[in-house]
Amino acid sequence: MSGERRRTAERHGRRGEWLAGLYLWITGWRVVGRRVKTRKGEIDLVARRGRTVCFVEVKWRRTQAELATAIDERRLRRVADAAEMISSRYAKPGDDQRIDVILIAPRSWPRRIVNAWQPGAF
Structure with a gap:
């Protein structure tokens, strides 16, 4: 991927994350972390x-x-x-935890996949 295409993709990704955060807020969620990095990968929200x-x-x-x-x-x-690496940072004993996916494209409502993955280790 060229440098310009990479920058454009990054810009779109950040905008998508901002829109997803707004969608979560509108639906009653509070965003407590953004782009949380671990050695295993990054959690968008x-x-x-x-x-x-x-x-x-x-x-x-x-x-x-x-x-x-x-x-x-x-x-x-x-x-x-x-x-799994950061769950103890955000979850309290007895909290439910899950992984959702929010899919975003221009000129359409966000699509949310609830419980897209249910890791047994939580």
Whole structure:
């Protein structure tokens, strides 16, 4: 990927994360972490609502059709591994934890996949 394409993709990704954060806020969630880095990967957003902590993977694509292939098991495993590393930082004893995916494309409502991955290690 060329330098300019990489910068454009980064800009779109950040905008997608901002929109996903706004979507979460509108639906009653509070974003408590953004772009949380671990040695296993990065969590785009960490959100909380009541006793539920949600680790969110955000995918932005140019078209709705491209969103169909934006997330796969390998990517979700990376998010799950990273979430496992930081869960104690965000979750209290007794909290529910999950991994969601928010898919975003221009001129369409965000699509949220709830419990996209349920790691047994949580």
